[in-house]
Amino acid sequence: MATPTRTKHVLNGSLGELLVDVHAAGRDSPRPAIVVVHGFKGFKDWGMFPPLAERLARAGFATVTFNLSGSGVDDAGEFVWPDRFGRNTFSAELHDLEVVMDALVRGRLGVTPPSAVGVVGHSRGGGIAVLHAAGDRRVQALVTWAAISSVERWSPREVAEWREKGVKEIVNARTGQRLPLFTDVLDEVERNATGSLDILGAATRLQIPWFIAHGTADESVSHLEAEALRAASPMATTRLVSLEGAGHTFGAGHPWEPQRHDTPELRRVFDLTLAWFAAHLG
Structure with a gap:
């Protein structure tokens, strides 16, 4: 297997440019591809995502990571577009993922159109991945890490x-930056939480292999949400692995420091994710 290389691409997203990286060890013949979706306040180069992309690429998958257009983050990992962050919505993120998926399958990201496609999403990105996969037959396998089960994230007082x-x-x-979050996302959630943004409803419609990983000590998204996703999904095609004592990022942090962040829990999640895609994407 050749050494993976990374190419950079720019697409038009909902709120501005989509910054896309493609990690691949070969680009001229069809191979399975995996699209990685980061979560709230995340970005493509945060902590564990570059090591994940490298690991998947070395295993033969073309791996696509990208900054959602509403992340507010530039290619250097800095929050430079606070207004985009403030106006971001779930539907904007779904549109961004659709744009990336379209470019990938049409061969516009520097690799041959893939033989199969999987999606992995973390936290809010996991919820986005579920919503997208339920409506896109091009997605043939799904992995979610510490995924949300509902878009309703705020108390009545908040x-x-x-x-x-x-x-x-x-x-x-x-x-330490203070970032604005306007009411765009709140308006959208109040309109669509039980409709187009119903993650548990989408989970019931999934007809593809789905691997759910969640830490029992997740400080941001309760492990109960993983249990709810598992309960909603088809039993025969879904697997939940609970990582005892693991937090929201399985020990990863940013900037990435392998000595500190390459934890047994994260390595297990990487191993299980790779095995899932290898088994179900061919």
């Missing part, structure tokens, strides 16, 4: 304060 101020302040723990 919603009332948000409505009163017109903006909710989000603090980036890594940089």
